[in-house]
Each structure stands twice: as structure tokens, then as C-alpha cells.
Amino acid sequence: MEIVLCNEVLMPLSFAxxxxxAAALGYDGLEVAPYTLAxxxxxxxxxxxxxxxxMASDAGVMISGLHWLLVAPAGLSxxxxxxxxxxxxxxxxxxxxxxxxxxxxxxxxHGSPRQRxxxxxxxxxxxxxxxxxxxxxxxxxxxxxxxxxxxxAAAETNFITTLDEAAALVREVNSPGLKTMLDTSAAAxxxxxxxxALLDEWLPSGLIAHLQLNDRNRRAPGQGEDRxxxxxxxxxxxxxxxxxxxxxxxxxxxxxxxxxxxIGYLRGIEExxx
Numbered sequence: 001m002e003i004v005l006c007n008e009v010l011m012p013l014s015f016a017x018x019x020x021x022a023a024a025l026g027y028d029g030l031e032v033a034p035y036t037l038a039x040x041x042x043x044x045x046x047x048x049x050x051x052x053x054x055m056a057s058d059a060g061v062m063i064s065g066l067h068w069l070l071v072a073p074a075g076l077s078x079x080x081x082x083x084x085x086x087x088x089x090x091x092x093x094x095x096x097x098x099x100x101x102x103x104x105x106x107x108x109x110h111g112s113p114r115q116r117x118x119x120x121x122x123x124x125x126x127x128x129x130x131x132x133x134x135x136x137x138x139x140x141x142x143x144x145x146x147x148x149x150x151x152x153a154a155a156e157t158n159f160i161t162t163l164d165e166a167a168a169l170v171r172e173v174n175s176p177g178l179k180t181m182l183d184t185s186a187a188a189x190x191x192x193x194x195x196x197a198l199l200d201e202w203l204p205s206g207l208i209a210h211l212q213l214n215d216r217n218r219r220a221p222g223q224g225e226d227r228x229x230x231x232x233x234x235x236x237x238x239x240x241x242x243x244x245x246x247x248x249x250x251x252x253x254x255x256x257x258x259x260x261x262x263i264g265y266l267r268g269i270e271e272x273x274x
Contacts, residue, residue, distance in 0.1 A: 001232070002243040003266055004029040004064045006212070008036050009248060009255045015052055019059035021256065025263050029062035031245040032103065034096060035072035042073065042095040049102035056104070064243045065105035065145070065210075069096055070112035077115050078132040079125035079159075086128070089115075093136050097143050107210050107242075108140065109181060111150040113157035129159065130173060137175025146209045148181040153190035161190055163198055167207050179209035183247070188216035188226060196230045203238040211235070212247040213266070220248040220258045222265025229269045236273060 010018040034041035140147035166180040215224030
């Protein structure tokens with residue numbers, strides 16, 4: 001199984017050092033948070049992006065895609081009624097899709113909880129969000145990549161908090177480039193069913209295009225009470241053939257040690273299962 005690491009875990013290493021360190025630990029690649037590359041990543045030109053891609057290739061790892069899409073530049077929102085904010089957000093989305101292609105990634109994960117909070121005009125906010133995701137799916141499909149709506153726990157956002165809700169949105173939008181995904185920490189903290197039950201229910205639908213692995217305590221796999229052998233076994237049973245990403249949010253004792261613990265734990269499970 002290809003396992004990648006969300007690159008913000010290795011900050012403040014340079015990107016080249018992140019690639020080298022991830023490779024040394026046994027990761028197959030990095031899933032990039034655009035804000036780690038520049039204060040406004042949408043201003044990065046293709047020459048710069050190709051340089052990042054070469055850094056990964058030189059280290060022997062891939063760039064699988066992007067996540068934390070709308071953190072930077074500041075002020076983006078998929079629900080805002082302000083036409084100027086909406087225009088900037090749509091322009092950023094288009095550029096992020098282009099960035100993923102230039103970096104060699106084929107999946108974009110739309111979490112960004114603060115940039116999708118429903119306000120007083122919840123119905124209007126939802127309509128604007130659906131219009132955003134419809135366009136994002138079409139732009140992604142045209143570019144040959146997949147744009148994933150990420151369900152997040154209710155503690156993080158008030159919109160798209162379960163896989164049921166995300167899948168319903170994807171079906172409503174009905175764009176070939178739009179899918180959903182599963183974050184195991186968010187699922188453990190917000191879903192009625194276990195991660196394995198969710199995978200057994202939803203993987204056959206073809207709606208899940210990505211997986212991020214983390215403990216419900218928001219640390220890396222192996223740093224909490226959650227057991228990941230049943231999750232990896234479910235992926236094996238369903239013939240999962242895409243990378244999975246390790247995405248801790250709490251780094252103890254630090255990011256480098258967290259990254260090492262996560263991959264060591266998962267590779268051990270993988271070996272035991274095979």
C-alpha cells in the first residue's frame with residue numbers, strides 16, 4: 001500500500017528536506033498543504049511548482065495531491081455572498097487544481113472547515129457551496145484529477161459533518177470530478193458507525209476517492225487507542241489501490257517523531273496482514 005504524509009507535519013524543514021526525510025522513513029510521498037509553500041500559494045508559477053516536483057522525484061517520493069486548500073490566501077469562502085470574495089475563491093480553486101497537476105498530484109482534499117461555515121442564511125450559503133463544488137468537480141474532471149469533499153466532525157464545522165451528508169452532496173452535484181473521502185479521526189469523532197463499517201458500506205459505491213489516517217485523539221496512527229489493522233484489512237478486502245495519507249494534527253513529541261511513529265506502526269500492520 002502506498003502511504004503518504006501530509007507535509008505540514010515536517011515543518012519547518014525545507015520542502016526538499018521534507019521529501020528526503022519522508023523517503024528515509026519509508027513513506028511513498030507527500031500530500032501537500034499549499035500554504036506551506038507560500039503565503040499565497042496561488043501566486044506560485046509553474047516553474048516553481050515544477051521545481052518542487054523535481055525535489056520530490058529526486059528524493060524518490062511522489063506528490064499525491066493537495067489538502068488544506070483554502071487556508072491561504074486569507075479571506076476565502078465557499079459560502080460568502082460577497083461577489084468579490086466568491087470570485088477570489090473560485091479563482092483560487094482553479095489555480096489549486098492547476099497546481100496539483102503541475103506537482104504531479106491527482107487528488108485535492110477540501111476540508112477547510114472555517115471557509116465553509118453556514119451562517120444566518122443557511123439555505124443561501126448551502127446553495128453557494130453547491131455551486132462551488134459543482135464547478136470544482138467540473139474543473140477537476142477537465143484536468144484529470146479528483147476533487148474530494150471531506151466530511152468533518154461537528155466540533156470543526158456545521159456543514160458536511162458525516163459521510164452520508166457528503167455522499168448526498170456529491171450525488172446531488174453529479175460531477176465526474178467530485179467525490180468524497182474519509183478522515184478516520186473525523187469519522188471516529190462524528191459518525192454513528194465505525195470506520196470499518198463505513199468503508200464496507202461506502203467503498204463499493206465508488207464515491208470515496210481518498211483516505212486520511214489519524215487517531216481520534218488527532219495524533220498519528222499508533223499514538224492512541226484506535227486500532228488500524230481492521231481499517232487496513234478492510235481496504236485490502238475492497239481492493240483499494242490508491243495512496244492513503246497520514247495526517248496527525250497534534251505532534252508529540254514533535255512532528256518528525258510523529259511522522260516516524262505513524263509510518264512504523266502502519267508498515268508493521270501491513271506486514272502482518274500480508
